[in-house]
Amino acid sequence: MPxxxxxxxxxxxxxxxxxxxxxxxxxxxxxxxxxxxxxxGNALYPTATATTVRVTGGKGGEVITSDGPYAETKEALTGFxxxxxxxxxxxxxxxxRLPAAWDGAVEVRPVIEF
Incomplete structure (x- = not known):
C-alpha cells in the first residue's frame, strides 16, 4: 500500500x-x-530550536549554519x-481528522519509497 x-x-x-x-x-x-x-510520526519543537544548514559552492563546499527556521511564517511545520x-x-x-486541520493546515504528500 502507498x-x-x-x-x-x-x-x-x-x-x-x-x-x-x-x-x-x-x-x-x-x-x-x-x-x-x-x-x-512525531511533533517537532518550536522553530526557535531549528538550525538551518546550507552548503556554499555545492557538494563539498563550506557548511554554513544559522539559528532559527528557514522561513518566518504565521503557521509552522510542527509535526508529521x-x-x-x-x-x-x-x-x-x-x-x-487531525486537530491541526481544525485551526491550521495538514499537507498530504505521497512518499517515494526507495
Missing part, C-alpha cells in the same frame, strides 16, 4: 508545555483512532505523521 506524509502546520508553540495538554489529548485520541494506518493508506482519498480522510 505511504503518505501528513505534515502538520499549526501555531509555533512548544507542545510539551502543560498549557497545551488539552490539545495534545485530541492528538492522542486521533492516534488511537487512526492506529491502523499510522506508521510513524506517516500513513499507509489505500490511496490519496483515504489519506486525506485521515488528515481531515
Amino acid at each position: 505511504m503518505y506524509a501528513a505534515l502538520t502546520y499549526t501555531r509555533d508553540v512548544d507542545w510539551t508545555s502543560p498549557e497545551y495538554a488539552e490539545e495534545m489529548k485530541d492528538y492522542r485520541e486521533f492516534g488511537q483512532a487512526a492506529a491502523a494506518v499510522i506508521r510513524g 505523521y506517516l500513513f499507509e493508506c489505500a490511496d490519496l482519498d483515504e489519506a486525506v480522510a485521515y488528515a481531515s
